[in-house]
Amino acid sequence: MNALIVAALLLVLLGVSYQSGWSRSRNLVTADGVKVHSRPQYHGSYVAIWAMLPALAILALWAWFGGDLTHSYTVSQIPQDILLGLDQTGLNGTITRIDALASGYGVTGEIQPFEQSAGDALRSFQMLTFVGVLLVAAVAGGAALIYARSRVTARLRARNAVERVINIALLACSAVAILTTVGIVASLVTEAYKFFTFINPLDFFFGTVWNPNNAGTAGNWGSYGLLPLLTGTLMITVIAMLVAVPVGLMAAIYLSQYAHPRLRAVAKPMIEILAGIPTIVFGFFALVTVGPFLRDLGNLVGLSINATSALTAGVVMGIMIIPFVSSLSDDILNQVPRTLRDGAYGLGATKSETIRNVLLPAALPGIVGAFLLAVSRAIGETMIVVLAAGNSPVLRGNPFEPVATITVSIVNQLTGDTDFAGPQSLVGFALGLTLFVITLCLNVVALYIVRRFREQYE
Amino acid sequence: MTDTLSNTHAASLERTKLVRAGLRRRHMSEAIFRGLGLAAIVMALGFVALLFIDIGRKGIPAFTQSNLHLTVTFDPAVIEVGPAPARADFTSEAEYNAANLGWQREVALLNWNTIVEQAMRAAAPAGLDIDSRTLLTIPETDARHRIRALFVENPALLGQTVDVDVLASANATNWIKGNIDRSLGDAQQQLAAPARTLIDTLVENGTISNGFSWSIFTNVDSRAAPASAGLLGAFVGTLWMMLIVVALAVPIGVAAAVYLEEFAPKSRLTDFIEVNINNLAAVPSIVFGLLGAAAFINYMHLPISAPIVGGLVLTLMTLPTIIIATRGALLGVSPSLRQAALGMGASKTQMVFHHVLPVTFPSILTATILGIAHALGETAPLLLIGMKAFVAQVPTSPFDQATALPVQIYLWQGNENRNFFEPRTAAAIMVLLAVMICLNGVAIYLRSRLEKRA
């Protein structure tokens, strides 16, 4: 309700200011016939921007601090003696009840007199502050409007000013990308640093035992050795690549070099469907179908394969990455100039000789880049592994056994509670930092290679 | 010319012979290579088919569910409660609300299970010896809430007898559908022997029948009453997040792309931003979850498990995709259009917003829909911001606790009642995939339409 009122008032301010700038600009034309620099809509926008900015700024300030202010006002309305007898949960409960009373909605149980009076006080406080803030915002907006309107003259370069504002807004939007990276790095590094105040980094990076004591207290945190997770991650990644690279690459080769256009038109989007399927679906598929199938297959040939194992997760992850590998490889194969292929055909090479001896070597750097991107994806993949890898953080080399990965452990340790006090949850950020650094390196190298490759044939 | 390559007739015959000698082998390896390629395609397509068939085979049965058609008597002997408060008796809304809440609380404290039990006994063959505990394992535990809700809505039902459909319990459904092996011994069965016999009788006499499982679409998740667990809450949670993603990622992404492609001076900074965006697109999604947990929840104190945080995290994740796609589209606009606009005396901003952007609209739209489809299926980052908490309400605002469709799938696949929840998870996956396929279909349709018009 309040949000609607605010939005409506803002719209009114927007309309009025735009209209006032616009009409003044029109009057300029009729008044003295001087050539006006900007068209009326720019003058309108100019005044509107001037009017909106202070109003928005005040509202933003209120949105930021208003909640805290109201909260402390409510607390101040609770009598001192009662306040002292309340713990945190009790206080929150009381505040909720007061809020409910203030909003005019009933509460169950006996209403204590202090609750009723606090509710009434809160109600008028909310009313007052709301109207107050709106008034201040309106006055600020109006003042800015009048000032901006007075500046509207024939010579005012309103268009340039408006465009400058647009430019700044666009720049701010692209800064979001940077801010995201900064945010990721900052949050990972600070929280990981906190973790390393509990656990020696050497014990983390070179420890061979992963056994966090989730109920632990100081001196008894448990062990946080990265190596079992790292080997699990690598094992699954290797298996995934063993599945994805041959199938993906050969599929790309067949589609781009051999397939009839009609087959290509059907098969390409079909394979790309695989890329659009959410990973949780692959995880479920791995857990209920592929895992048991591999286990039975193992029994058939006398191998003991666990239903949830590095193999299960790796195979399914490989399937997931196939379209990624194939579409990147397809792109890259298509970048190799036709003349090179012609050269080989002209010498009498067969199609497969041309592909193996000329096309692939020429495309090799690009394909390596694509593979690195695929590896980075496999390392960062979470849901398949959470569901199908068995979550057994033990250092071992048998792919038929359950393993755990970095991502699985992040999910296990950070269940969403905000209590980042102990290493049990903070380790998630140390793991995240490790993951981020590994994938970042892979990505940077891969993107660099692919970029260089593109330039080579441009 | 006497070297080995002299082009005499004899030499060329000799060479032709050599070439011919190798041909068989070379064509063989050609065929093998080609066969491998074909095999790869077949495998890739086979995986797609296998996945869909497998999910469909598991999920389709879950769209039907067993219902109990009971005749419920609102027995005044059990429902001992005063009349519901009437608004007219109270001076203020608050007082009425308080009284009404109190009355509802009283109603809730009644033993509604007795009503359910009576209805069950009425449906069972006369003189059946079965204890009430066992009997109550057949209807879903939310049957009493259903009946109570009917009463709260219409207190005049007191003393009357009405027909009510309630869901059969998850275990009963398993037994009826054969999701559990019927030949297993008593110890491994989820239901006691008398209950199983009674169910079979009820199926025979028509009290229990299978119907389309609307509850999947109309109910929220439930732990106490698994048979009534539905996707509505998760669906609305996902909807909120997608709204946030659309509202934030699209304008910011397009604006960023426009700036980088059209306005930014080519400097090291913009180079850096570009590399940065490309890298951001390849950062594992779980890292965005860590960002959400640390920055939005721990630092900014946004509510935990709320769609607002999920939406922000997914926005940041989707941004690079939209920026890259939009830049690609802008790059593809022919320079002649730009020159034409500038030649008419348009400013650069006017050129971009009046001429260049409209042309790229179809591509941006498609990229946006595909980006959203991707965000829709994302699970891992949401787990880290607490969206895997059990939520049994439909979120009414983005600040309420909520879960999301893929997370609901994650939660259901982990449920201990595997016999019941494995099909239901597959059904949830089918719903998710259906939404994604619709989105992709819309993207393809819009693109082809808009491109035709352009």
Next chain:
Amino acid sequence: MDMVAGKVKMTQQSVNSTMNPTDLLERPIRLTAKDVTVHYGQKQALHGISIQIPDRAVTSFIGPSGCGKSTFLRCINRMNDTIEGAKVGGTIKLDGEDIYDPALDVVELRARIGMVFQKPNPFPKSIYENVAYGPKIHGLARNKTDLDEIVVSSLRKAGLFEEVKDRLNEPGTGLSGGQQQRLCIARAIAVGPEVILMDEPCSALDPIATAIIEELIDELRENYTIVIVTHSMQQAARVSQKTAFFHLGNLIEEGVTEDIFTNPVNKQTQDYIMGRIG
């Protein structure tokens, strides 16, 4: 064969390809094309081309761009097979053997009819590997020594050996444009073809590199039947003995080079040579 023995080395200006017209006409015919048509999808690119290519001489195809001369050249070693939707009709015979006979192996055919392309396209391998590639896939060398010999002699024939003998293991892409094109010629020669097709081999080169290649072509005709497509009439006049003029997918006129340039029969040929179309 009794080629112009003791031929004098000539400068670019005077690379002399004059050959007695009767001499040319007496030469055995290597390739015979009859009613060759090419369709790219719905579009017809060639309308019934019939021509005879004499042995061990240079035949040039000239004409304005898009006239079908390159298309026809690519028919001769079935390079059009690699283009989707291209359909070739009519017959082309090499020594009386139909090259579009389904029983004929296109791999073998291309070993006999080599090709050099418009843009130098060395493989991203070493200079040595570039030249050795053809003999390797066709199994022409019994051992490493054989292969070395083929590589060296091919490079020699292409007039490149002296320039690259110290860097045979460096990538072929590192050479200059003219050197790259000669490397491609060496690569084609290494297979020991009977016919070499050249598709505007000098269009991407500077005048000096062009002169060297033209000189090389003149030397090569001693041993090879050469067909060259060129957009430069001067080049056709300099290097070829027989010339064919194409226009809009038709073969307008063919004949001894000297005749075509000095005394064209057809009005369109005349216009083209005088620079009125093109």
